[in-house]
Amino acid sequence: MSLLVAIQGWSPDDWVRRFRQEPGSPPVLDAREPFDPAAVRYAACWKTPPGLLARLPNLQAIFNLGAGVDALLADPTLPAVPLVRVADPDLTARMTEYVVLHVLRHHRRVDLYAEAQARREWLKRDQPPARAARVGIMGMGVLGRDAAGVLARIGFRVAGWSRRGDPVPGVEIYAGAEGLKPFLARTDILVALLPLTPDTRGILNHELCAGLAQDGPLGGPALINAGRGGLQVAADILRALDEGHLAHATLDVFETEPLPATSPLWTHPKVTVTPHNAADSEPAELCRYVVEQIRRHEAGGALQNVVDRGSGY
Ligand code: NDP
Ligand code: OXD
Helix, strand or coil, X not given: CEEEEEECCCCHHHHHHHHHHCCCCCCEEECCCCCCHHHEEEEEEECCXXXXXXXXXXXXXXXXXXXXXXXXXCXXXXXXXXXXXXXXXXXXHHHHHHHHHHHHHHHCCHHHHHHHHHCCCCCCCCCCCHHHCEEEEECCCHHHHHHHHHHHHHCCEEEEEECCCCCECCEEEEEHHHHHHHHHHCCCEEEECCCCCCCCCCCECHXXXXXXXXXXXXXXXXXXXXXXXXXXXXHHHHHHHHHCCCCEEEECCCCCCCCXXXXXXXXXXXXXXXXXXXXXXCHHHHHHHHHHHHHHHHCCCCCCCECCCCCCC
């Protein structure tokens, strides 16, 4: 029984080395080299080429090395074995850093003061406290809940929007299609931490941007998307920025990555582009997570964080 490491888009070298070093790891196969498909019982994947996993007759579980499984689920030949995703404190803490950084950046008008400094201008604006600003988080899963907790601790008025509307202490929760409009209407800083599914594709569109609170204390609402690029309609976001429905958009994820040099997002003065690094998957942490799950599975225990193929996350 072997573990196949099948990674695209990230350098596989570190992962292969880490898996081989991890105590208790099964023998590790590197998908870039010839291997016996029948020897593979587990696969550790990121953007694995479609069709590859279907060639493994003895596969028992697939481990996605990130939190979002949209790339794997796009493979129509994906075997019907359990698909495990990452839910890990290291990845979660990294995402919370990113969200808090960009919420505070908008709240504390960092760009405004940087521009004023460039003009040698002593610009002074009223600075509302965090409790005057309303943050709304779309996606109250592992990542959304953690970021919400830290933002609430800083003092922001935090609301969350999810499919089922499970309660989260200290956070006002809105649910489903009927909850979306009121959720947006009370939101000054919108954070998207949704998975990409057929239901969420294109959800960050012009109508959504126009539905955000236009009466907040920060000179217009801001959008932070660290979920997936397919959530956003780039042309709609640019339109909302130009019309003044949005004051700023911070985007970590894009429909095509790397973001093509021709994209107008690169140069728009109200857009911040980051290179899909809000929360990097750390091989040292995640190899341990995968090997521990394999150990538990081999001992007859249940795999954790198994994706529900029906809902797509
Ligand atoms: P979870 O599966 O834990 O949470 C997903 C959340 O989204 C849940 O609250 C779920 O609702 C909600 N949701 C899903 N579909 C809908 C819908 N149609 N309407 C309303 N709410 C919906 O995921 P994580 O928090 O672990 O991760 C979220 C995403 O973040 C990942 O899928 C990935 O795309 C992205 N990500 C990005 C990274 C980056 O570096 N930029 C790094 C890591 C992740 P409910 O609670 O009701 O189920
Ligand atoms: C993830 C990611 O889904 O890195 O974990 O985007």
